Each structure stands twice: as C-alpha cells, then as structure tokens.
Amino acid sequence: MNMQSNIGARIDRLPTSKWHYKIFWLIGLGLLIDGFDNCLGGIVLAQLVKNGWSNNYLNAAFTSSTMAGLFIGSLFAGFSGDHLGRKFAYQVNLLIFGIASIAAAFATNMTMLIVLRGLTGIGLGAEIVVGFATFTEFVQAKERGKWAATLSLVGNCAPPLATLIGVIAMPLLGPNCGWRAMFIIGGVAALALWVVRHGFPESPRWYVARGMEEKADNILTNIEKEIELEKGIKLPLVAEQKLNKSRDDKKMPFTSLFKGALLKRTILGCSVLIGMNTALYSITTWIPTIFVKSGITVTKSIIMTTLIMFGAPLGVFIATRIIDKFPRKWMGVTLLIVIAVLGYIYAIQRSEVLIVILGFSLILFLYMYVCFASAVYVPELWPTEIRLRGSGLCNSVGRGVTIFTPYGVAWIMTNYGSVAVFITLGGLLGFVALIIATIGIETKQKSLEEICMEIK
Structure with a gap:
C-alpha cells in the first residue's frame, strides 16, 4: 500500500470523536463568520443610501467589488492551499477579511469602502473554498457527505444571524455608527477565530501529496492516540487496499485541470457550480421584484419572500439526513430536474397561497x-x-457567471416576462443535469483515493 492510500485508509477507519467535532466547529465557525460578512453588504448599503453616502451606482460598484474579490479569493485559495498548505490558506484568508473588514468600518468615503470591500471579498472567497475542501480530507468516507452537509447548514445560518444583529445594532447605534459596527463585528470575530485556529493541524493527506510522509504520519498518529484515549479502544490495523499508485505522488501543475480525465472533472465541477450560482441568484434575488411586478404590494412581497425563504435552512437540513443514502451523481441530476419543473409551475401561479407553497x-x-x-x-x-486549485477554479467560474446573470435576467424579464426567465433557467439546469448524467462520477462513501483511481 502506498503512503497516500495508507493515510487515507487510516483516516477513514477513525470512529467519530471529539476530535472530529473540534475540526468541524473550527471550520464551521469560519464559514459562519464568512457568511455573516458576506450578507451584511445589503444591510449596510440600505443605510448608506439613506445617509446620502451612496446611490444606486455606488451600490453597484460596492457589489461588483465584492464579486471581484470573491473571484480572486477563490483562485488565491486554490494556489496557496495546494502549494503552501491547507493551514496556511485558511489562516491567511481569515487574516485578510478580518483586517479588511475592520478597516472598512473606518472608511471616510464610499470609494475607500468599495476598495476595502474588494479586499474583504478576497478573504471571503478563499474561506469557502478552503473550508469545504480541507474538511473533506479529515472525515471518514462513509460519513463524509453528512459531515460536509452539516457544515453547510452551519454556514447557512449566517443570513438570519446577520439580519438579526443588523436589526438590533443599526437602530441602537444610530445611522452613522450602526453600519460601522457591523463591519467591526465580522472583522473581530474573524481575528478571534484566527487566533483559536493556530492549533489546527495540517492535512495529513496534503503532507503526503507533497512528499512529507513523516509529518503526515506524526500528525495522524497523535490524532489516533487522542481518539484511542477518549474511546478506551485500540484502533484496528488498516486493511490492505488494492489501489493504483496515487497520482498525488506526482507534481500536478494547474494546467493538469485542462487535460485528460481531469478536464472532464473540471467541466463537471464548473457546470455544477454554474447551475448552482445561476439558479441561486436568479431565484432568490428576483423573487421580490417578480412579486411587485405582478401587482403584489411591497409589504406583502416582503412577508411572502420571508415565508418562502424558510425553505432554505430546511432544505440544507434535509440534505444532511439523506446525502449519504443516495448516489451523489443521480441526486444532483434529480434535484436539478425538480428545481427546473417547480420553477416553471411556480412562475405561472396567480394564487398567493400557491405562490408561497410552491416558492x-x-x-x-x-x-x-x-x-x-x-x-x-x-x-x-x-x-x-x-484539490484546492480544482475547487477554486470551479468556484471562480461559477461566481464569474453571476457577474453577467443579472443583465440577462433583466433583459428577459423586461422583454418576455418572468415566466420566460424560469423557462430559460429550466433549460440551463436541464443542460447541467445532462452533463452530470453523462460525465459525472459517483463519490458516495468512497475514499478520496478511490475516487481518483481513474486519473492517470
């Protein structure tokens, strides 16, 4: 058994322990803070417009600066995480968005705030890539889906948390200090976690991939001893795995993502995230506008949107329960088809009750x-x-598409109406489903080493 498959097998046979929960919360809190900082933009901009600091054009520049930062951050995380280590990448990204967010609180004009928001975006974009990809390398194959989905659930608690804190802090501190406090809260939380995460271990899988087998073995041996002490057991020896020599034993330049078997996975990953980001933006952002254009009052529109959005945490929670019970590939295909069909049915409704239920x-x-x-x-x-360069590239492409999506949605809605928007979106999601069905791979309960056996 080569060292990479040996390390992977040792990780996969570990029982769930306090150590796993510690790793979960150190990464999960990072994603929660990341989501909080990402969500506060909309809350802050509304106040800045009211203060006379900003207008629609400056708001657009603020949003574009954030998106550009997210795009750059995804790529930065990929290169730094693969070359310098997972620990380096997630500590640097926390430091970047922590310092930039606090600095944004002391901005003296909107131009300065826009620039600092772009820097904050770099850290925000990196955290998402590093968080999920790193966590994937630490958990057992048989429960990897459930763990990662639960991590997503923690991150998706950020929108209501940001809204709740905004509702309390903004009026309490006043129009000139409230929005600054929001940036300080996010920045201080990020820096506090940065200090706590100094003891976070490097990924043993990454050490082996970089040829540092002894360091990988030392870290994993310490983890095994900690778990044996907690559980009062002796961990079983690792069973021999008949795997081909790992591709991780070879240097893999960024250009590898555009060749051979990895090219298929690059197309697959980009398609999966283009579908996700396009659907997420098109549906969640335009729901209130569609309501108002349909003759529903703004107040009622907000109430209906709030009721509809309660489906978000429930959806993620359900995913945590079923993600390891169904084949990943066909789960993705099925969800895309259901979203496409429901989107069309939702768009043609006139009953407000049915709109809320279907929404x-x-x-x-x-x-x-x-x-x-x-x-x-x-x-x-x-x-x-x-892994991080692949994930980072796909996240960057997925986010990059959302730069142009608003213009496409606006044009279709203006010329053809909201039903046409959902028909077009359904066509795109159907195409992504076809790509997954055609070139998608099955990863459910497989070791990370086994998933990559076909890449030669």
Missing part, C-alpha cells in the same frame, strides 16, 4: 442542491495535490 418548495430543493454542489460533490472530485 417554499422551490427554495427547499434549491438549497438541497446548493449543499450537494458546493459543500459535498465538487470538493470530492480532485486528487489531494490539486
């Missing part, structure tokens, strides 16, 4: 897919040596 169901299935795509499936696709 709730649509959001529920959409967030099940979000959990499947970003937290579970895409991070599993890659060899350890290139």
Whole structure:
C-alpha cells in the first residue's frame, strides 16, 4: 500500500470523536463568520443610501467589488492551499477579511469602502473554498457527505444571524455608527477565530501529496492516540487496499485541470457550480421584484419572500439526513430536474397561497442542491495535490457567471416576462443535469483515493 492510500485508509477507519467535532466547529465557525460578512453588504448599503453616502451606482460598484474579490479569493485559495498548505490558506484568508473588514468600518468615503470591500471579498472567497475542501480530507468516507452537509447548514445560518444583529445594532447605534459596527463585528470575530485556529493541524493527506510522509504520519498518529484515549479502544490495523499508485505522488501543475480525465472533472465541477450560482441568484434575488411586478404590494412581497425563504435552512437540513443514502451523481441530476419543473409551475401561479407553497418548495430543493454542489460533490472530485486549485477554479467560474446573470435576467424579464426567465433557467439546469448524467462520477462513501483511481 502506498503512503497516500495508507493515510487515507487510516483516516477513514477513525470512529467519530471529539476530535472530529473540534475540526468541524473550527471550520464551521469560519464559514459562519464568512457568511455573516458576506450578507451584511445589503444591510449596510440600505443605510448608506439613506445617509446620502451612496446611490444606486455606488451600490453597484460596492457589489461588483465584492464579486471581484470573491473571484480572486477563490483562485488565491486554490494556489496557496495546494502549494503552501491547507493551514496556511485558511489562516491567511481569515487574516485578510478580518483586517479588511475592520478597516472598512473606518472608511471616510464610499470609494475607500468599495476598495476595502474588494479586499474583504478576497478573504471571503478563499474561506469557502478552503473550508469545504480541507474538511473533506479529515472525515471518514462513509460519513463524509453528512459531515460536509452539516457544515453547510452551519454556514447557512449566517443570513438570519446577520439580519438579526443588523436589526438590533443599526437602530441602537444610530445611522452613522450602526453600519460601522457591523463591519467591526465580522472583522473581530474573524481575528478571534484566527487566533483559536493556530492549533489546527495540517492535512495529513496534503503532507503526503507533497512528499512529507513523516509529518503526515506524526500528525495522524497523535490524532489516533487522542481518539484511542477518549474511546478506551485500540484502533484496528488498516486493511490492505488494492489501489493504483496515487497520482498525488506526482507534481500536478494547474494546467493538469485542462487535460485528460481531469478536464472532464473540471467541466463537471464548473457546470455544477454554474447551475448552482445561476439558479441561486436568479431565484432568490428576483423573487421580490417578480412579486411587485405582478401587482403584489411591497409589504406583502416582503412577508411572502420571508415565508418562502424558510425553505432554505430546511432544505440544507434535509440534505444532511439523506446525502449519504443516495448516489451523489443521480441526486444532483434529480434535484436539478425538480428545481427546473417547480420553477416553471411556480412562475405561472396567480394564487398567493400557491405562490408561497410552491416558492417554499422551490427554495427547499434549491438549497438541497446548493449543499450537494458546493459543500459535498465538487470538493470530492480532485486528487489531494490539486484539490484546492480544482475547487477554486470551479468556484471562480461559477461566481464569474453571476457577474453577467443579472443583465440577462433583466433583459428577459423586461422583454418576455418572468415566466420566460424560469423557462430559460429550466433549460440551463436541464443542460447541467445532462452533463452530470453523462460525465459525472459517483463519490458516495468512497475514499478520496478511490475516487481518483481513474486519473492517470
């Protein structure tokens, strides 16, 4: 058995322990803070417009700066995480968005705030890539999907948390200090976690992929001793695995993502996340606008949107329960088809009750897919040596598409109406489902080493 498969098998046979929960919360809190900082933009911009600091054009620049930062951060995380280590990448990204977020609180004008928001975005984009991909390397194959989906659930608690804190802090501290406090809260939380995560171990799988077998063995031996002491057991010896020599034993340049078997996975991963980001933006962002254009009052629109969005946490929760029970590949295909069909049925409704019921169901299935795509499936696709670059590239492409999506949605809605938007979206999701069905691979309860056996 080569060292890479040996390390993987040793990790996969570990029983669930306090050590796993410690890793879970150290990464999960990072994703929660990341989500909080990402969500506070909309809350802050509304106040800045009211203060006379900003307008629609400056708001657009603020949003574009954030998106550009997220795009750059995803790529940065990939290269730094694969070349310098998972620990280096997730500590640096926390430091970047922690410092930049605090600095944003002291911005003296909107231009300065926009620039600092772009820097914050780099850290925010990196955290998502590093968090899910790193966690994938630490958990057992048989429960990897459930763990990653639960991690996604923690991250998806950020929107209501940001809204709740905003509702309390903004009025309490006033129009000039409230929005600054929001940035300080996110930044201080990030830096506090940065200090706590100094004791976070490097991924043994990454050490082996970089040829540092002794370091990998030392870390994993300490983890095994900790778990044996907690459980009062002696861990069984690792069974021999008949795996081909790991591709991780070879250097894999970034260009490997565009050749051979890895090219198929790059196309697969990009398609999965393009479908996710396009659907997520198109549906969640435009729901209130569609309501208002349909003659529903703004107040009622907000109430209906709130009720519909309760489907998001429920969808992610359901995903945590079923993600390891169904084949990953066909789960993704099924969810995309359901979202496409529900989207059309939802768009042609006129009854407000049915709009809420179908909208709730649509959001529920959409967030099940979000959990499947970003937290579970895409991070599993890659060899350890290139995992973060693969995930980072796909996340960047998926986010890059959302730069143009608003213009496409606006044009279709203006010229053809909201039903046409959902028909077009359904066509795109159907195409992504076809790609997954055609070139998708099955990863359910397989070791990361086994998933990458076909890459030669």
